[in-house]
Amino acid sequence: METDTAHPTTGPPDHHHSEITLRVNGKPHTLTVDHRSVLLDVLREDLDLTGAKKGCDHGQCGACTVLVDGRRANSCLLPAVALDGGDITTVEGLGGDGEELHPLQRAFLDRDAFQCGYCTPGQICSAIGALAEAAAGHPSHVTDPGAPAGPPVALDRAEIRERLSGNLCRCGAYPNIVEAVEDVIP
């Protein structure tokens, strides 16, 4: 699986296809993608990484959230061709080698932070991105506008809820999701 080609969404480079290189969960992949393919399609269809989910396909649910160059993003709206050279982390790449889980994955299990699990990979990737943003001092809609720029933002429940509002959970596991995130706040 080092180099993947030959799939419905791929073909030889031409006017409508381009060759790109993506680093996904630490592994480089060179693929020829149809310009219409978004990152989510390439992950799921070409790389068999089915962790990121297609919920709405329009940026409205967050189920497709992955980390692009360390930042959380909706993979359903990102044309893969525009990400050439990018570094992608999906839920499959969060843990260590083998069966080791990321602390947030462990916390989701401990807190029973899901029911059907469909939104979970997106919730986890989004929360990891949100924790990094808060650590870098990024404010949110509920951060006191008078707070000084620079220092990390402390995450209380209101902050967690606001920062994760881009991830819908139709099973309504929100209370436990917030608790799981609270468990891993440094």
Added chain:
Amino acid sequence: MKPFGYVRAGSVEEAADAYASHPGARYLGGGTNLVDLMKLGVEQPATLVDVSRLPLDSVEELPAGALRIGATVRNSDLAAHPLVRDRYPVLSQALLAGASGQLRNIATTGGNLLQRTRCPYFQDTSKPCNKREPGSGCGARDGVHRDHAVLGHSPHCIATHPSDMAVALAALDAQVELYGADGERSVPAAEFHRLPGDHPECDTEIRPGEIITGVVLPATAAGLPSRYRKARDRASYAFALASVAAVLRVDDGVVQHVGVAFGALAHRPWRARRAEEALLGAAPTAAAFERAVDLELAAAQPLSDNAYKVGLARDLALDVLTRLAPPTTST
């Protein structure tokens, strides 16, 4: 989706050239609106000219104390920028009130300004829409229009502009910088978006092929008290039903500088010039605020299902202005 070509531009000039030489081209910023509309069949570009990696991704201080924001600065980075938070809090607040954390990480300054309306008839190619297909009619006028305009609409279109950021830029007297076949020019943010009139297909003053290169925030508004407030159907991750951005400076008990703009009420951020005129030089009292806001909203022409927006916008504006006024004079 129809197949399309892809060109990544290395410079602004290269992007404009690529656009000119590829009929049916569209610029690609973060893609959060354009790709969405392509999936819906509303946009069918023959070529995407990717401008997201242009070297326009910084926020820089200009000599006279203004701030230039590059067109590819992401919404999240702009909202978090220390100079923006410190000098233009209304802009940071407006950005943070929009979309979601992951969308703001992708969305660019240029793309945010040029995002299209969220009118459901515009987004559904099986429905009539003068904006999408001039002359086909307006599905919303006699249809579902709870979210639509109450100010400045025309018989042809009652859509609103959905951006929160643009409302703050209008109140701040920002300038939008453009590059195109005729060289560089700049347009006041408050006049960048149009009213629909007879041509609802034109959202803005941008000319075909022009690129937004940046936005300049003026020194005159730097450091003034400013604030954004947005009402929506849920607490987060929803477009505005009504919003207000305001900048207010009070000295010696009278209003010395005021900029007020409403969001989600019109086809463009609605700069409240009448209210501003009424307030300039006046004491910032509750009565003065009410008079000024009512004067502005007297022009409203709500439709059958969106009259609630007028009262909502009034409450938001009064709340924001009252909070911006110094406590001693705000009674």
